[in-house]
Amino acid sequence: MAVIVLVVAVFAAIGFVVFARVHGSDPEQKAAAPAKPPQGPAAQAPVTLIGDGSTSNTGEQPNRPRPEKLAPGATPPQFVVFSWDGAGEDDKKLFSRFRQVAKESNARMTLFLSGVYVLPEAKKARYQPPHKPIGASDIGYLDDAHLRMTLEQLGAAWQEGHEIGTHFNGHFCGPTGGGSWSAEDWRAETEQSRSFVKTWKSNTGWTDMPALPFDYDKELIGGRAPCLEGQKALLAAAPSLGFRYDASSPGGRQVWPDKVNGVWDLPLQQIPLPGRKFEVLSMDYNVMFNQSRTVKGDPAKFGEWEDQAYASYMAGFDRAYTGNRAPLLIGNHFEGWNGGIYMKAVERAMRTACTRPETRCVSFHDLVDWLDAQDPAVLAKLRTYDVGAKPDWAALGAPAAPAAPAAPGAPDARQAAVVRDRY
Numbered sequence: 001m002a003v004i005v006l007v008v009a010v011f012a013a014i015g016f017v018v019f020a021r022v023h024g025s026d027p028e029q030k031a032a033a034p035a036k037p038p039q040g041p042a043a044q045a046p047v048t049l050i051g052d053g054s055t056s057n058t059g060e061q062p063n064r065p066r067p068e069k070l071a072p073g074a075t076p077p078q079f080v081v082f083s084w085d086g087a088g089e090d091d092k093k094l095f096s097r098f099r100q101v102a103k104e105s106n107a108r109m110t111l112f113l114s115g116v117y118v119l120p121e122a123k124k125a126r127y128q129p130p131h132k133p134i135g136a137s138d139i140g141y142l143d144d145a146h147l148r149m150t151l152e153q154l155g156a157a158w159q160e161g162h163e164i165g166t167h168f169n170g171h172f173c174g175p176t177g178g179g180s181w182s183a184e185d186w187r188a189e190t191e192q193s194r195s196f197v198k199t200w201k202s203n204t205g206w207t208d209m210p211a212l213p214f215d216y217d218k219e220l221i222g223g224r225a226p227c228l229e230g231q232k233a234l235l236a237a238a239p240s241l242g243f244r245y246d247a248s249s250p251g252g253r254q255v256w257p258d259k260v261n262g263v264w265d266l267p268l269q270q271i272p273l274p275g276r277k278f279e280v281l282s283m284d285y286n287v288m289f290n291q292s293r294t295v296k297g298d299p300a301k302f303g304e305w306e307d308q309a310y311a312s313y314m315a316g317f318d319r320a321y322t323g324n325r326a327p328l329l330i331g332n333h334f335e336g337w338n339g340g341i342y343m344k345a346v347e348r349a350m351r352t353a354c355t356r357p358e359t360r361c362v363s364f365h366d367l368v369d370w371l372d373a374q375d376p377a378v379l380a381k382l383r384t385y386d387v388g389a390k391p392d393w394a395a396l397g398a399p400a401a402p403a404a405p406a407a408p409g410a411p412d413a414r415q416a417a418v419v420r421d422r423y
């Protein structure tokens with residue numbers, strides 16, 4: 001546990017240095033069956049441009065699963081969410097690579113877009129980060145070629161059913177970063193990120209590219225804070241921002257999630273790190289840090305580290321899949337650390353896990369849709385299943401047996417339980 005806390009602390013202290021380099025089934029299980037592809041060409045859907053034409057309303061997002069309530073006694077699907085911080089396309093072309101991997105694995109993903117990745121550096125004065133100089137950004141800005149590539153990827157990804165969330169903007173960590181921000185600071189940061197997506201045409205002056213095929217005011221329902229800092233204040237602001245979830249919490253256990261301030265709290269999780277006596281956060285950065293402490297480690301160890309990273313993801317998957325079926329939440333960056341081994345490891349994990357029976361690789365948007373569709377009593381029961389538990393799924397959602405009558409003069413046990421729950 002101490003190592004996990006250390007990794008998060010170091011992540012906060014030096015994360016901005018690392019990130020500055022990064023531009024970046026079971027047919028009977030109806031509860032989360034993948035949506036059928038839309039009939040007819042998507043291009044025939046009516047398009048309503050929004051604002052300056054940077055975004056548009058093209059109707060319901062295609063290629064998404066439709067949530068259904070879990071039947072009494074049914075085993076929940078094993079949800080897996082692969083998410084990506086930053087979500088820009090550069091010469092490594094990892095955004096487009098993982099769109100293809102997801103397509104081949106029947107997976108949907110969440111892309112947490114950094115808003116400055118769709119703002120030209122020439123217009124950086126339009127960004128006013130909280131308590132920082134105008135235009136400041138610890139991850140810099142994309143050049144025009146990469147900005148265009150990123151816009152193309154965002155539109156195509158949404159059409160394929162992937163979610164476009166937010167990683168906010170300048171990726172500020174440490175004492176003056178997001179961890180020190182107020183709820184109002186987070187509101188300002190989020191609204192600017194939203195604005196950059198909605199006005200990329202005005203900011204770039206480009207007229208030769210189509211509008212993004214979504215209304216970002218409706219699409220944006222959650223995000224992940226840079227360096228996993230500042231969640232308390234962010235959660236205070238989240239409902240006013242239209243957020244339905246937040247994925248900024250570090251060190252969550254592999255149990256079913258709950259809401260905080262009316263918003264689903266979907267943390268990175270502690271998962272086994274094979275060969276070690278401690279667990280690691282379910283994110284490429286934290287696996288890397290526990291292996292090499294640097295993004296340029298010993299090439300002789302790359303193969304070993306890749307296998308260990310893949311085994312870590314799969315150990316987390318298997319523990320949930322054969323146990324309490326808590327959603328597995330994995331975070332990544334489009335990066336090339338240690339020769340790109342973490343991209344290879346997460347691709348292997350996606351291709352393996354997402355093709356398992358009763359497994360649904362979904363976006364955070366899909367996951368919260370499913371959670372909100374369930375009976376609250378069923379969700380409450382799911383949250384009682386600890387890590388490694390082997391539940392009796394046949395009893396999940398079944399009507400409770402009637403209580404035996406109380407003996408004459410004895411207190412009613414059901415009322416006593418209600419009273420105890422008040423404290």
